[in-house]
Amino acid sequence: MNEHHCHQGQDRKPSEAAAPDPTGRTLYTCPMHPEIEQYGPGSCPICGMALEPKGASLEEDTTELDDMRRRFWISALLTLPVFVIAMSSHVAWIPLHEILPRNIGGWLELVLSTPVVLWGGWPFFQRGWRSIVNRSPNMFTLIALGTGVSWVFSLFAWLAPEWFPAAFRNEHGEVGVYFEAAAVIVTLVLLGQVLELKARSATSQAIRSLLELAPDTARRIDDAGKEEEVAIDEIAVGDRLRVKPGEKIPLDGEVIEGSSRVDESMLTGEAEPVAKESGDKVYGATINNTGSMLVEVTQVGSDTILSQIVTLVSEAQRSRAPIQKLADRVSAWFVPSVVVTAILAFIAWALFGPEPRMAYAIVNAVAVLIIACPCALGLATPVSIMVATGRGAKLGVLFRDAEAIETLRKVDTLLIDKTGTITEGKPALQDVAATDSFSDDEVLAFAAALETGSEHPLASAILGAAKERELDIGKVENFDSVTGAGVVGKLDGRSLALGNRSLMDKENIDMAALADKAEAWRDKARTVMYLAVDNKLAGILAVADRIKETTPQALREIRAAGMKIIMLTGDNEKTAKAVAAELDIDDVIADVHPEDKAQAVKDLQEQGQVVAMAGDGINDAPALAQADVGIAMGSGTDIAMESAAVTLMRGDLGGLLKARRLSEATVGNIQQNLWFAFGYNGLGVPIAAGVLYPFFGILLSPMIAAAAMSFSSVSVIGNALRLNVRKL
Numbered sequence: 016m017n018e019h020h021c022h023q024g025q026d027r028k029p030s031e032a033a034a035p036d037p038t039g040r041t042l043y044t045c046p047m048h049p050e051i052e053q054y055g056p057g058s059c060p061i062c063g064m065a066l067e068p069k070g071a072s073l074e075e076d077t078t079e080l081d082d083m084r085r086r087f088w089i090s091a092l093l094t095l096p097v098f099v100i101a102m103s104s105h106v107a108w109i110p111l112h113e114i115l116p117r118n119i120g121g122w123l124e125l126v127l128s129t130p131v132v133l134w135g136g137w138p139f140f141q142r143g144w145r146s147i148v149n150r151s152p153n154m155f156t157l158i159a160l161g162t163g164v165s166w167v168f169s170l171f172a173w174l175a176p177e178w179f180p181a182a183f184r185n186e187h188g189e190v191g192v193y194f195e196a197a198a199v200i201v202t203l204v205l206l207g208q209v210l211e212l213k214a215r216s217a218t219s220q221a222i223r224s225l226l227e228l229a230p231d232t233a234r235r236i237d238d239a240g241k242e243e244e245v246a247i248d249e250i251a252v253g254d255r256l257r258v259k260p261g262e263k264i265p266l267d268g269e270v271i272e273g274s275s276r277v278d279e280s281m282l283t284g285e286a287e288p289v290a291k292e293s294g295d296k297v298y299g300a301t302i303n304n305t306g307s308m309l310v311e312v313t314q315v316g317s318d319t320i321l322s323q324i325v326t327l328v329s330e331a332q333r334s335r336a337p338i339q340k341l342a343d344r345v346s347a348w349f350v351p352s353v354v355v356t357a358i359l360a361f362i363a364w365a366l367f368g369p370e371p372r373m374a375y376a377i378v379n380a381v382a383v384l385i386i387a388c389p390c391a392l393g394l395a396t397p398v399s400i401m402v403a404t405g406r407g408a409k410l411g412v413l414f415r416d417a418e419a420i421e422t423l424r425k426v427d428t429l430l431i432d433k434t435g436t437i438t439e440g441k442p443a444l445q446d447v448a449a450t451d452s453f454s455d456d457e458v459l460a461f462a463a464a465l466e467t468g469s470e471h472p473l474a475s476a477i478l479g480a481a482k483e484r485e486l487d488i489g490k491v492e493n494f495d496s497v498t499g500a501g502v503v504g505k506l507d508g509r510s511l512a513l514g515n516r517s518l519m520d521k522e523n524i525d526m527a528a529l530a531d532k533a534e535a536w537r538d539k540a541r542t543v544m545y546l547a548v549d550n551k552l553a554g555i556l557a558v559a560d561r562i563k564e565t566t567p568q569a570l571r572e573i574r575a576a577g578m579k580i581i582m583l584t585g586d587n588e589k590t591a592k593a594v595a596a597e598l599d600i601d602d603v604i605a606d607v608h609p610e611d612k613a614q615a616v617k618d619l620q621e622q623g624q625v626v627a628m629a630g631d632g633i634n635d636a637p638a639l640a641q642a643d644v645g646i647a648m649g650s651g652t653d654i655a656m657e658s659a660a661v662t663l664m665r666g667d668l669g670g671l672l673k674a675r676r677l678s679e680a681t682v683g684n685i686q687q688n689l690w691f692a693f694g695y696n697g698l699g700v701p702i703a704a705g706v707l708y709p710f711f712g713i714l715l716s717p718m719i720a721a722a723a724m725s726f727s728s729v730s731v732i733g734n735a736l737r738l739n740v741r742k743l
Contacts, residue, residue, distance in 0.1 A: 044069040046401070047393040062393055063142035063155040065212060080212040083138075087205035090135035094198040097127045101195035121173055124194040132166045136201035152350035154389050154724075158204055160354070161384035161717065165197035168377055184371055191374050193381075193717070200385055200721035207725025214732035224409075228300035229321055233265035234258070236309065254312045258303045266299040267314035275306035324413060324664075337421055338685055339396040345693075349389045353700060357383040360704040368705075375705075378717060382703035386720035387696055391727040395688035398735040403681040406738055411649070411664040412674045419660035423644050423678035425625045426578060429671075430604075430616060430638070432630035433584040433594060436648055436668070438560040440631065442473055444480035445541055445561075448532050449554035458554030460486040462546050465502050465513045467491065473542065476558045497521070501544070512547040519545045519552070529555050540593035562597065569668035570598055576675060581619075583612055583628070583638070612638035629668065646671060676743045684738055688731045695727050 043066035045051045045059035056078055057066050065079040100120045136158075143159025146152050169192035171178065176189070234257045235245050242257060247265055250256070255271070258264050264277065276288035279301045288304050291297055297310055298320045316322065357380040364376035400417045407414055414420050434440050447455040463481035466474035467488060481488055491504035491511065500521065501514015512522050519526050524547045526533070533543045533555050541557040570580060581602040584591050591605035604615055612628075616638050619626045628635070628642035639645030639658040647659035648666045663670035703720050707713040 042069045043067060046397045058138075058142050058145075060145055060149045061151045062153045062389070063146060064393075077216075080209065080216070083205055083208045083212060086135045086138075087202065087209050090131045090198070090202045090205055093127045093131050093135075094195075094202045097124050097131075097195045097198045100124055121192065124192065125170070125173055128166070128169075128194040128198040131198040131201050132162055135205060136162055139201070139204065152354070154350075154387075156350055157353060157384045157387055158200070160357075161381045162197045162200050164377065164384075165193045165200070165381050165717065169193045169197065191371070193378070196378075196381070196717045199718040203718070203721040203725045207729060210725075210729045211732060214729055214736065226325060228263070230263045230265050230300070250312055250315060252312055252315055256310045256312060258297075258308045258310055260303060260305055260307060262303050264297050264299055264301050264303055264310065266312050267319045268297055268310040268312045270295050270297060270308050271311045272309035273307050275308050276304045278302040278304055324408060337418060338682070338689075339417075341689070345392060349387070349392065349696075353383065353387040356700055356704060357381075364705065375714075379703065379705045379714065382715050382717045382720045383700055385717050386699040386703040386715070386724050388692075388724045388727040391695060391731050392689070392692040394728055394731050395692050396685050398732050399681055399684045399688060399738065402735045402738045403677055403684075406741075407674065407677055410670070410673050410677070410743065412670050412677065413649075413662040413664060414674075415660045415662075419644055420678050420681050422625070423627070423661065423675055424682055426627040426644055426675070428581065428619055428624040428626045429573060429578045430581050430583045430612075430619070430626060430628045430642070431668070432612075432628075432635050433582055433586055433591060434560055435631035436629050437566050437582070437594065437598065438562050440560065442476040442542070442558045442560050444476050444556060445559045446536065446557040447554060448529055450528050450552055452551070453548070453553045455554070456484065456486055458546050458556065459484065460488055461506065461511055461548060461553065462513050462544070462556055464489045464491050464506050465494070465504055465511055473544065473558050477544075477556065509549055513544060515543075516545065519547060522547060522550065524550065524552055526552055528552055537589065538593060540590040540597075562594065563667050565667040565669045567598060569672065570600070572672050573668065576672065578627075579624075583607060583615055585612075613641040616641040627671075629663075629671065631666070646674075673743050677738075677741075680738060680741045680743070684735060688734055691731060691734070692727070695723075699723060 041054070043053055043056055045062065045064055045066055047064060048059055048061045051059050051061060051066070052069065053066065058064065059066060100123055139155050139158045140163065142153075142155035143157075143163075146156045172192050173194075230247065232244050232246055233250055235243055235250065236255045236257055237243065250266060256265055256268065258275075260275070270291050270293050272293060274290070274292040277291050277297060278288050279298065291308065296313075297308070299314075300321045314320070317326070360383050361376045361380040364379050365372050368375040396417075400420060403420055404414050431437055444459075447459050449455050449458045459477070459481050462477050463486065466477050467490075489506045491506050494502065494504040496502050497514065497518055500518035501512065503510070503512045503518075503522075505511065512518060512524070516526065524545070526545060529552065533545075536543050536555075536557040539559070541559040544556045544558065546553045546556065573580060579602070580600050581604060582591055582595050582600050583604045585607055586605055588603070588605040591603050595601075595603045607615065612630075612635065616626050616628055620641075620643070626642050627644040627646055628638045629646040629648070630636075630639055631648035635647075636658040639647060644661060645659035646661045646663060649662055649664035661671075661674055663674070699720070702713075703715045705714055
C-alpha cells in the first residue's frame with residue numbers, strides 16, 4: 016500500500032472518486048472496505064485483498080491476476096516433487112523412499128520448498144505483516160502464521176534435530192518435517208487467489224459491457240454540409256451528426272432531420288424499437304434501425320445517459336448493504352478467535368495427545384490457522400451486490416446503492432404519481448364531437464389553427480391529431496390568449512374561441528347542446544375543450560393523458576406481490592378517481608402539493624408501513640427522497656432520478672416487478688453466502704483442531720485445510736454469479 020496515497024474516501028464526491036490523479040493513475044478501492052482508496056493497484060490494509068479500480072474502465076487491469084498466476088505455476092512445478100518425495104514413505108505405490116536416501120530427499124524438500132514459501136508466498140507474508148502493523152488481523156495473518164510456522168519448524172528440525180526433546184520425535188527417533196505442507200498450502204492458496212481474482216473480474220463484466228456499447232467515432236456534418244468521421248472525444252455540444260441505418264447513435268442528442276425506429280434496449284431492457292422523428296431525443300449507444308437521421312448533440316462525456324448509468328452502477332457496486340453489518344461485527348473478532356483456538360489446540364495436543372505430542376500439536380494448530388477464511392465472510396455481501404447491480408443495469412433497473420436493493424423487497428405500500436408514471440405524461444386527443452352545423456374534422460381544424468405556435472401540452476395534442484388526419488390548417492389573425500381560460504382569434508373572417516367553460520361563459524356561448532357528452536367525458540378523466548365559431552358552439556374536444564399500455568398488467572402483478580397501491584397526485588380528485596377506477600386502485604390521495612406528497616409518505620411510515628414512492632416529476636422529488644425506496648421513471652426529470660434510490664429506465668411500472676424480484680433474489684443470495692461462510696468456519700475450525708480424533712480417529716491435514724480455505728471464497732463468488740442467470 017502506498018500509504019502516502021491511501022486515504023479513506025468518505026468525504027469525496029462520487030464524480031471525483033473514479034477520476035485519475037494528475038499523473039494519470041487510477042483510483043483503486045477494496046470491494047470489502049470501500050472506504051479504503053489509493054492511486055494505483057495494491058492490497059487493502061484491513062483485509063489484505065487486492066484492490067480494484069474504483070471508476071469504470073473499458074480496459075481490465077490484470078496486473079494482480081498475472082502476478083498470482085505466474086507465482087502459482089512456478090510454485091506448482093516446484094511443489095509437485097516435494098509432495099511426491101514426502102508422500103513416498105506413506106503410499107505403497109510410490110516407492111521413491113526405497114531408491115532415494117532420506118538424507119537426500121530431505122535436502123531436496125528443503126531446496127525446492129524454500130522458493131515456494133519465500134517467493135511464491137511472499138505476498139501473503141507482506142499482507143500478514145501489514146495486518147499486524149495496522150492492527151487489522153485478516154486471512155493473510157492466518158496464512159502467514161500457518162505456513163511460516165510449518166516452514167521455520169521444518170528448517171530447524173532438519174538442520175538441528177538434536178535441539179528437539181523426545182516429545183517431538185517419532186518411534187524411529189526422528190523429528191518430522193513439514194516442508195511439503197508449507198509448499199502445498201502456499202500453492203493451493205495461490206490457486207485460490209487466481210480463481211478468486213478471475214471470478215471477481217466476472218462481477219464487473221456488466222460495467223465493461225455497458226462501456227463497450229459506445230461507438231468510437233461519429234460522422235460529423237460541418238457548416239458547409241461536408242461529412243467527416245471524427246473520434247467521439249472531438250465532438251462538442253451543438254455538433255450535427257449523421258446516423259445511418261444500422262449504426263449506433265454516438266451521443267445524446269435531438270433529431271433535427273429524418274425519422275427512424277431506434278433500438279433502446281440497452282437503456283430500457285425493452286426490445287421493441289421506439290419511433291423517432293424531428294424533435295425527439297435520442298441517446299448514445301442506442302441503435303438506429305431503419306432511417307437516416309441528422310442529430311444535434313446535446314450531451315457529451317460524463318453528461319450522457321450511458322455515462323450516468325455506468326457511474327451509478329459503479330457507485331452502487333461499492334456501497335454497503337445494512338446486512339453487511341453482521342459480517343463486519345463477526346469479522347472484527349474472527350481472526351483473534353482463530354489464533355486463540357489454534358493456541359488452545361496446540362496446548363491440548365501437547366498435553367493430552369498421542370506421541371509425538373508436540374508434532375501433533377504443531378500440525379493441528381497450523382490446520383486451524385489455515386482452514387479459517389474470513390474472506391468468505393467478508394465477500395458474502397459485496398460480490399452479490401456487485402453482480403445484482405450489473406444485472407439490474409442490463410434489465411433497465413438502476414439501483415443507487417446497496418441499501419435500496421435490500422430494502423425494496425420489504426416494501427408493503429406503493430405510492431404512485433399519476434401523470435408520467437401511470438400515464439404517458441403526454442396528453443392526446445381522445446374524441447371530437449360537433450354540433451349539427453359542423454363536421455368533426457372542421458372542429459379539429461379550427462382548434463388546431465388556434466393552437467398553432469402554442470407550447471401548451473393540450474395544444475400539442477390537438478395539433479398532433481390534426482397532423483395525423485392530414486387536415487388543412489389555416490392561419491389565424493388577431494390571436495389572443497385568455498389566461499387560465501383559452502385562446503381566441505379570427506380565421507378567414509370568422510371569429511374563433513377555444514377553451515374551457517369559463518371562456519364560453521365570458522363569450523356568452525350556449526353550451527347546452529353538448530353538455531351531457533361533455534360531462535360524460537369528464538367522468539372518464541378527460542379534459543374537455545369547447546370551440547365556438549361566430550359566437551355559437553361548434554363542438555367539443557376531449558384530451559386525456561393516456562394510461563401506459565403496460566400499467567394495468569404491472570399494477571395487477573404488484574398487487575399479487577402483496578403491495579398496497581395508493582395513487583398520490585396533484586390532479587383534481589374527480590380525474591384521479593376516474594383513472595383509479597379504471598385501474599382498480601382503491602386508495603387515492605388527490606389535489607396534493609409537492610410538500611404534501613412528502614408528508615403523505617411520512618404519515619404512512621409513522622403507521623409502520625415500508626413505503627416506496629414512484630414518480631417522474633420535479634414535484635415528486637421531495638416524496639421520492641422521503642420514501643424508504645424512491646423509484647423514478649427514466650422518462651422523467653433529472654431531479655426525480657437524483658432523489659430516487661431506484662430508476663426504471665424504461666419508464667414504466669413493469670420494471671418495478673423486475674427490481675423487486677432482483678431485490679428478493681439478491682438478499683436470498685447474500686443469506687446463502689453468509690450461511691455458507693458461517694457454516695464453513697463453524698465446522699472447519701473445530702475439525703481442524705482435532706475434535707473428531709477422540710471419537711473417530713480423524714485428523715485434518717493442513718494441506719486439505721488449505722484447499723478448503725482457498726475454495727471457500729471462490730464458492731461464495733460462484734454463488735453470487737448465479738444472479739446473472741436467475742429468472743426474473
